[in-house]
Amino acid sequence: MVPVSNTLLIIIAVVAIILLLVGGFTQALQFLLWVGIVLLIIAVILFIVRMVGGRGTRV
Template identity: 60%
Template sequence: MNALLIIIAIVAIVLLITGGVAHALSFLLWIGGILLVVAIIIFLVRALTGRRV
């Protein structure tokens, strides 16, 4: 019975860590996508206006 309890506790901890990492990764992917769009817009504005800043 104690072995089963330990196995369940380990599985629960692994699932909690995995869920937290996946949520953080999802958040970072959104931030990365937004930054990529901003960088593309800035590049296009500089390319179209001819500024070399």
């Protein structure tokens, strides 16, 4: 079973990548590029904090 925080992190990363692609291909939706960048940065920070914190279960 995948913990909720991992699922949330995956969802944020996927949404960020989709928004980056849409923002990059459409000039009219350029603000989505910034939203995607912010979400991607948040996802990376959460991933780093989770790895450094060592909260994962290790067997």
